[in-house]
Amino acid sequence: xxxxxxxxxxxxxxxxxxxxxxxxxxxxxxxxxxxxxxxxxxxxxxxxxxxxxxxxxxxxxxxxxxxxxxxxxxxxxxxxxxxxxxxxxxxxxxxxxxxxxxxxxxxxxxxxxxxxxxxxxxxxxxxxxxxxxxxxxxxxxxxxxxxxxxxxxxxxxxxxxxxxxxxxxxxxxxxxxxxxxxxxxxxxxxxxxxxxxxxxxxxxxxxxxxxxxxxxxxxxxxxxxxxxxxxxxxxxxxxxxxxxxxxxxxxxxxxxxxxxxxxxxxxxxxxxxxxxxxxxxxxxxxxxxxxxxxxxxxxxxxxxxxxxxxxxxxxxxxxxxxxxxxxxxxxxxxxxxxxxxxxxxxxxxxxxx
Amino acid sequence: xxxxxxxxxxxxxxxxxxxxxxxxxxxxxxxxxxxxxxxxxxxxxxxxxxxxxxxxxxxxxxxxxxxxxxxxxxxxxxxxxxxxxxxxxxxxxxxxxxxxxxxxxxxxxxxxxxxxxxxxxxxxxxxxxxxxxxxxxxxxxxx
Numbered sequence: 001x002x003x004x005x006x007x008x009x010x011x012x013x014x015x016x017x018x019x020x021x022x023x024x025x026x027x028x029x030x031x032x033x034x035x036x037x038x039x040x041x042x043x044x045x046x047x048x049x050x051x052x053x054x055x056x057x058x059x060x061x062x063x064x065x066x067x068x069x070x071x072x073x074x075x076x077x078x079x080x081x082x083x084x085x086x087x088x089x090x091x092x093x094x095x096x097x098x099x100x101x102x103x104x105x106x107x108x109x110x111x112x113x114x115x116x117x118x119x120x121x122x123x124x125x126x127x128x129x130x131x132x133x134x135x136x137x138x139x140x141x142x143x144x145x146x147x148x149x150x151x152x153x154x155x156x157x158x159x160x161x162x163x164x165x166x167x168x169x170x171x172x173x174x175x176x177x178x179x180x181x182x183x184x185x186x187x188x189x190x191x192x193x194x195x196x197x198x199x200x201x202x203x204x205x206x207x208x209x210x211x212x213x214x215x216x217x218x219x220x221x222x223x224x225x226x227x228x229x230x231x232x233x234x235x236x237x238x239x240x241x242x243x244x245x246x247x248x249x250x251x252x253x254x255x256x257x258x259x260x261x262x263x264x265x266x267x268x269x270x271x272x273x274x275x276x277x278x279x280x281x282x283x284x285x286x287x288x289x290x291x292x293x294x295x296x297x298x299x300x301x302x303x304x305x306x307x308x309x310x311x312x313x314x315x316x317x318x319x320x321x322x323x324x325x326x327x328x329x330x331x332x333x334x335x336x337x338x339x340x341x342x343x344x345x346x347x348x349x350x351x352x353x
Numbered sequence: 354x355x356x357x358x359x360x361x362x363x364x365x366x367x368x369x370x371x372x373x374x375x376x377x378x379x380x381x382x383x384x385x386x387x388x389x390x391x392x393x394x395x396x397x398x399x400x401x402x403x404x405x406x407x408x409x410x411x412x413x414x415x416x417x418x419x420x421x422x423x424x425x426x427x428x429x430x431x432x433x434x435x436x437x438x439x440x441x442x443x444x445x446x447x448x449x450x451x452x453x454x455x456x457x458x459x460x461x462x463x464x465x466x467x468x469x470x471x472x473x474x475x476x477x478x479x480x481x482x483x484x485x486x487x488x489x490x491x492x493x494x495x496x
Contacts, residue, residue: 020355073377082392098368105364116360123431145394146405157413160420167427174434254379284417323468331468
């Protein structure tokens with residue numbers, strides 16, 4: 001059942017200390033340029049949606065704007081208000097970013113590259129996503145500020161509520177694939193886009209009845225992931241018009257930048273997971289056509305970036321939800337629907353043995 | 354030899370180091386000129402009133418309880434999801450009964466109204482009150 005993981009780093013320089021350190025640093029080499037591209041994307045896409053030009057002065061058509069912002073944030077004064085609980089206030093950015101970065105340990109960029117081939121990858125991602133909640137409550141409580149505490153409480157209640165439909169969705173895919181291992185789930189979706197879990201996974205004509213349920217699960221996961229990373233329309237934890245900036249009101253300079261960076265890295269993580277779960281991960285949509293290791297990483301990143309784009313697109317299109325609407329959607333709509341779809345998928349998995 | 358979970362630990366270490374290094378780099382070049390105004394708690398420019406650690410709606414607590422129950426259930430379901438094909442219909446039925454019992458709990462919460470949040474009750478203006486008739490105007494002028 002479980003497959004052997006091939007890892008190109010081990011093949012190139014052998015199984016030694018340098019290889020381990022390289023493995024832990026490679027996702028960072030992806031993450032830093034990605035964050036710059038995503039920030040520029042956020043600025044430019046919002047501008048186009050609102051019929052503006054966006055930043056135009058820094059570099060050609062403003063492409064250097066994110067770099068300028070990084071330099072600006074680096075030299076900003078770091079204000080720690082005198083009323084805060086200093087140890088927790090300083091610890092929160094560390095927990096936030098370490099938790100966000102730890103999830104990259106099981107992101108399979110290609111069939112020959114997954115940093116850590118643990119066989120419970122999906123469960124692990126689900127577990128480390130809880131670090132975000134801890135860091136937000138930590139920072140919000142330690143700030144000793146009403147806005148921060150309100151934002152932190154809202155964030156915690158929202159993130160734990162949406163975690164349940166998301167977990168049920170992950171569970172449904174685990175029953176379909178019979179594994180919690182990222183690479184195994186992707187390998188099972190090979191052979192063209194009609195074998196993706198979005199279309200019920202591999203199977204004959206009999207799988208037609210399960211396709212509506214997997215599409216429902218896909219939608220539930222996408223909506224839930226927006227709430228999980230506090231993006232619009234679920235951004236009441238940091239609703240500017242109500243509670244200033246929510247849990248990071250008192251943070252400034254580089255500590256604020258770390259929260260900001262963690263948010264962008266979380267955007268990619270949820271997009272990567274939705275790609276693995278439903279869109280065949282690094283598999284080419286056309287079977288074996290263009291399915292080499294380098295093409296695979298290209299497919300993977302482009303599929304994930306489509307979802308990052310959709311998150312930005314939704315942010316600048318939809319208004320913010322109210323807190324009672326938010327709780328209504330997760331507990332009374334998404335949770336029952338996801339359980340029904342989960343049972344349908346489990347039944348299909350049972351019948352198609 | 355580092356195990357696969359050892360690499361996971363390395364990721365945590367790299368994450369912490371990255372934050373540490375960037376905070377240190379920023380500490381080298383940023384200004385540091387605190388004054389009492391800067392260090393006061395932000396409350397929209399006003400003096401902060403009272404303690405920020407205020408009382409919260411009890412619903413947050415109920416949501417946390419409901420979450421905890423479902424979370425424990427999911428921990429049971431994850432190992433089951435991987436092996437249930439080999440265990441056959443018996444395990445499928447057993448897990449279905451387990452989940453249905455939990456969903457009954459959710460239905461109870463729902464029926465009791467614990468999942469309801471305070472909804473804003475907007476005062477909808479009635480058109481009649483807004484329109485001033487000629488007689489109203491006359492009465493107003495008399496006053």
